Amino acid sequence: MSTGAQALLRTLVDGGVRTVFTNPGTSEMHFVQALDGAPEMRAVLALFEGVATGAADGYARMAGTPGATLLHLGSGLGNGVANLHNARKGKSPIVNIVGDHATYHTQYDAQLQSDIETVARNVSPGFVRTSASTAQLGQDAAEAIAAAQGPPGQVATLILPADVSWSEGGSAAKVPERAAPPRASEETVQRLAGLIRGGKPGDTALLLGGRALRRDTLMLAGRVSTAAGTRLLAEVFPARIERGAGLPPVERLAYLAELASVQLRGIKHLILVDSKSPVSFFAYPGKASDLVPDGCEVHTLAAPDEDVLGSLDALVEALGAANAQPLLQEASRPKPPTGPLTAEKVCQAVAAAMPENAIVSDEAQTSGLTFASVSAGVPAHDVLTLTGGAIGQGLPVAVGAAVACPDRPVIALEADGSAMYTLQALWTMAREGLDVTVVLFNNRSYGILNIELQRTGAGEAGPVAKSQLDLSTPQMDFVQLALGLGVPARRVATGEDLTDALEHALAEPGPHLIETVVPSTVTGARLKVMPYALNALAKLPLPVARAIKGKLAP
């Protein structure tokens, strides 16, 4: 017999949930008090809920087990919504625990009373449960874990009233077994194999997402590509993609619809593997949202709730491609850059310095455009991207990844504007001594919005509009900000100094921040879309970029 909080913690620990990212308040005090009785559970404190939720996401992406959160009531959940949104879109398994007032207290509409479930449904459409009794809490938690795990992974929100937590009568429960996810039917596999065999090279493409961008699945996709000339594409913003030397290279769809359309041109059969049919990130006046080209059919090999690895394996078998050798990325490294920095040189310097087995949390936005191309051949690594488009994800995800993988170096490529949503993550990095190297691109603007203002056709921007995208007044000093949060930091102006700073940061344990002040990749109102699209080609592997470049109008 135990309290609800004790039963909850025991259920989590026994269910494989061993880390909880917290920002607790009064209604969570019994959970906090019970932590000392569950030493298998690591509690990582954040100064802001968006850090806790983003860290749980980063942890889940890398650990393969659910991340957990502990948040305080509806407003704490609100602060965590943006990164839970990213987790939802990335299908990360998260047990999202939100404390609530005691069940009998809600009727009084006290100051912090609000409708938690309304907020939770935004990020947890598949599982929101307010645990109604201490006796039931263990079972509710076990079901939340099962729901979070999927597949597909999801954010399962468990709302925990204070009296359910503090009362006696709890007992731990076992996570219910779920049936193994089905693999693609024989009929589907044979039909798709027939399409692939029947077409010319380049007629078919696998659009890989979610679980399909890991080493084992990529190797299978690579066999299909070698055997049948099928193109390998990746979704725009993968939760986790393994890439680099020795892995099959995959062409990531571009953020810009103009460019993604070019990438998709000529494909007759687009086969989804744990991904969705490509659509424009935003809508633009007079432009299509659906990016599937005319005459292209979209098929599904494996949906997110199916057995992705098994389905790809079946396709390989059906194509007789089990012995086909996937094309693997050759090892290569750019030279360290020299002279005054640009965003491109920063990307180059990072690629030149990247250690074995790194994890890259990429939220560099416009400044990181060239990172993918310059790092294509560096030692194998994971890249974690902005799955849901809600900025402020990069630093928290880096926290979670570093907690999940203490033996791997984490590099966070971070834009100035995005950093300022969840900068508090630096404090948690320092507190936990996490090996995270933050490379901060400070271009003193919302660079992406300078592009978008043009793309939406909103017309000429006047001084007030331009000022809304400008972060130069006052200038932010990220070295002081990092030092203020306990993270050693340094500002660099040249390639040589950046290389030196990276070497030092990667060699010394604990977090470091390197601020690079760089010109904006785009030049505000004078930007035109097509030149930018041309520029953006650099984001793709070079051969692909060259091929596409020839097809673009000037």
Add this chain to the structure above:
Amino acid sequence: MSTGAQALLRTLVDGGVRTVFTNPGTSEMHFVQALDGAPEMRAVLALFEGVATGAADGYARMAGTPGATLLHLGSGLGNGVANLHNARKGKSPIVNIVGDHATYHTQYDAQLQSDIETVARNVSPGFVRTSASTAQLGQDAAEAIAAAQGPPGQVATLILPADVSWSEGGSAAKVPERAAPPRASEETVQRLAGLIRGGKPGDTALLLGGRALRRDTLMLAGRVSTAAGTRLLAEVFPARIERGAGLPPVERLAYLAELASVQLRGIKHLILVDSKSPVSFFAYPGKASDLVPDGCEVHTLAAPDEDVLGSLDALVEALGAANAQPLLQEASRPKPPTGPLTAEKVCQAVAAAMPENAIVSDEAQTSGLTFASVSAGVPAHDVLTLTGGAIGQGLPVAVGAAVACPDRPVIALEADGSAMYTLQALWTMAREGLDVTVVLFNNRSYGILNIELQRTGAGEAGPVAKSQLDLSTPQMDFVQLALGLGVPARRVATGEDLTDALEHALAEPGPHLIETVVPSTVTGARLKVMPYALNALAKLPLPVARAIKGKLAP
């Protein structure tokens, strides 16, 4: 004829909404572009949505007209929820504009797609509207303004699809007239006057909240008190209370239920004036949530949707108290403190330095306990408090108050833990050159949770639990954090230096931050509730505190 965005801006401006606190994204670019065509609208950029929403709240509290926001989709709204929650609880009028994808784009479930309305309902239960067409947008905005204004004020959420914003065919609309709010019925007034006249002094109390804590209403309440011995109480966390020399002193209910119960003891008739019946902030095992003492009847003179000033006036008339002289607070100031600082000395130094007509945004939590008592007799000022209990409100509210009242000095009393939710507010203070003096109490802990851990009876805290409330590893350096965001800052260790820093900050235009490193008011796990409650008496006016102290068990 104009675009939707232009019609929306014109409707806002003509409807008296002249300031919008923004954190826009792509779907808001047409609104941003249209700002140059509406020069009457001031757009104040924030680096984080919680700053924008809290600033809109602070603005609304002081300006008397609605504040407006411009947020980006469901995740941007999520980031703003905590301070919108505070605004909802404080009944601040806010037009909360949330951009959305184009209407035809939502079907594609793009990365940033989410159910915005679910989140909005948490903070806008009375008005959430997704504008369905450009032709209708002006009218939708006009109705949102009317809904926001009330009374009671509320957060009215207007969801703005990108195509509704960018299309032609919009026209501005006029804010619909609302019937004047009713005053209390003659029957109610006579009945309450009878109760007041029939009781002994102290039998009755007015519990003043919302609109009832302003100079004009306080003077009326003071006449009632003088004429009939009625006690004057204020709700725990007023949105705005006018106080200081020359104003009727009012006893604010304590945050701690143990103490509030003592304050309420002996009252036979509690009369609500734009307030709600007192309840405990949180629930605690074995303690009542409802704080109304046995045998006390609760009555309502004026509900939040009624004419508060007119109803109080009618009560004064019914009591024949129109010529009664309210007891007014005598002018007094504490001496500036000397020697090493404590939280109490910081409060004393601020009170000693407070200029005429200041606005105090109070989010100092445990460190600010004694501020109310030491500042009771300083020049008349406004205090804005944490209405909804969602921390991270103090700095944004200070931003909004300073924008609304450019000729008044704003002082933000801010706790370290709370500051870290919305520290980005400092950047907006610097950008806009706002006259805000931030006095930062750095006690390196979640002081309030050290109290709450005891109060909830969670049992002895082990090292893990204690660590969850501890902010000392690493130590945050708020001077560096402020400098990093463009705000001049200084750390002080003695009363003399603090007085010097305050004088300088108050004299020099623009924002300043003064960091005071102070011992925690409470001492962690060794704290016992009753000694704390005794200590907390200092928050009350001294005579009241003395009176209560005698009744408390040791």
